[in-house]
Amino acid sequence: MATIHPTAVIAPGAQLGATVSVGPYAVIGEHVRIDEGTTIGPHAVIEGHTTIGRDNRIFQFVSLGAVPQDKKYAGEPTQLHIGDRNTIREFCTFNTGTSQDVGITRVGNDNWIMAYVHLAHDVQLGNHTVLANNATLAGHVHVGDWVTIGGLSGVHQFVKIGAYAFVGFSSAISQDVPPYMMVDGNPLAVRGFNVEGLRRRGFSAERIAAVKQMHRSLYRSGRTLQEARDEIAALGQSAPEAAADVAMMLDFLAGVTRGIAR
Numbered sequence: 001m002a003t004i005h006p007t008a009v010i011a012p013g014a015q016l017g018a019t020v021s022v023g024p025y026a027v028i029g030e031h032v033r034i035d036e037g038t039t040i041g042p043h044a045v046i047e048g049h050t051t052i053g054r055d056n057r058i059f060q061f062v063s064l065g066a067v068p069q070d071k072k073y074a075g076e077p078t079q080l081h082i083g084d085r086n087t088i089r090e091f092c093t094f095n096t097g098t099s100q101d102v103g104i105t106r107v108g109n110d111n112w113i114m115a116y117v118h119l120a121h122d123v124q125l126g127n128h129t130v131l132a133n134n135a136t137l138a139g140h141v142h143v144g145d146w147v148t149i150g151g152l153s154g155v156h157q158f159v160k161i162g163a164y165a166f167v168g169f170s171s172a173i174s175q176d177v178p179p180y181m182m183v184d185g186n187p188l189a190v191r192g193f194n195v196e197g198l199r200r201r202g203f204s205a206e207r208i209a210a211v212k213q214m215h216r217s218l219y220r221s222g223r224t225l226q227e228a229r230d231e232i233a234a235l236g237q238s239a240p241e242a243a244a245d246v247a248m249m250l251d252f253l254a255g256v257t258r259g260i261a262r
Contacts, residue, residue: 051081
């Protein structure tokens with residue numbers, strides 16, 4: 001049976017897995033679904049059309065599934081989807097999506113999300129990310145897998161951050177950050193590539209060398225973006241072990257709409 005503190009307020013329509021735990025004074029709305037093994041801390045508010053997966057640790061005082069902070073929002077039944085095994089610390093605020101986008105704010109699996117993090121409407125957060133205290137993601141932001149975003153950093157609406165990127169403390173991210181890159185500052189600047197993060201993820205020396213070459217093509221060669229893309233494409237032929245890494249970079253660059261961080 002679910003363990004629900006007697007002071008918690010659970011709406012009749014809410015669906016809670018048999019091993020869900022709900023702490024004192026938590027409030028869970030009628031359109032909320034929470035899967036097995038997830039724990040909800042005291043005073044948490046989970047509302048809206050929110051779906052939460054298995055084995056998440058959701059701490060006290062969070063607000064999940066509130067309506068978006070978007071003046072165009074007119075009451076549409078948009079959603080928040082949270083995957084499995086995420087840690088969501090105190091005072092985080094995740095809003096539902098909007099009908100101007102896919103209508104769903106998504107959080108993947110195995111993310112470590114520290115206190116006071118804000119995920120605005122239609123954010124798409126991947127897997128295995130780390131968002132440090134007070135990281136703020138505006139509407140329609142996309143974040144790839146294994147990204148780290150430093151504390152007190154703000155991400156502008158519609159920005160994309162590629163997989164394995166690292167954003168330093170107190171940064172202002174107003175342009176897209178390609179995969180593997182290390183950025184920080186205000187104005188934002190690329191400081192190198194995330195070599196230590198790649199080593200921790202088990203990248204081989206050959207793959208790291210290919211990422212280093214992609215960084216050089218984009219930021220150290222003096223080439224235009226199109227010239228750099230052509231050079232990176234050729235790298236996929238000469239470094240077959242890194243073919244998937246090259247393909248991911250090319251796919252990211254093809255979808256850039258705000259320009260890339262320089």
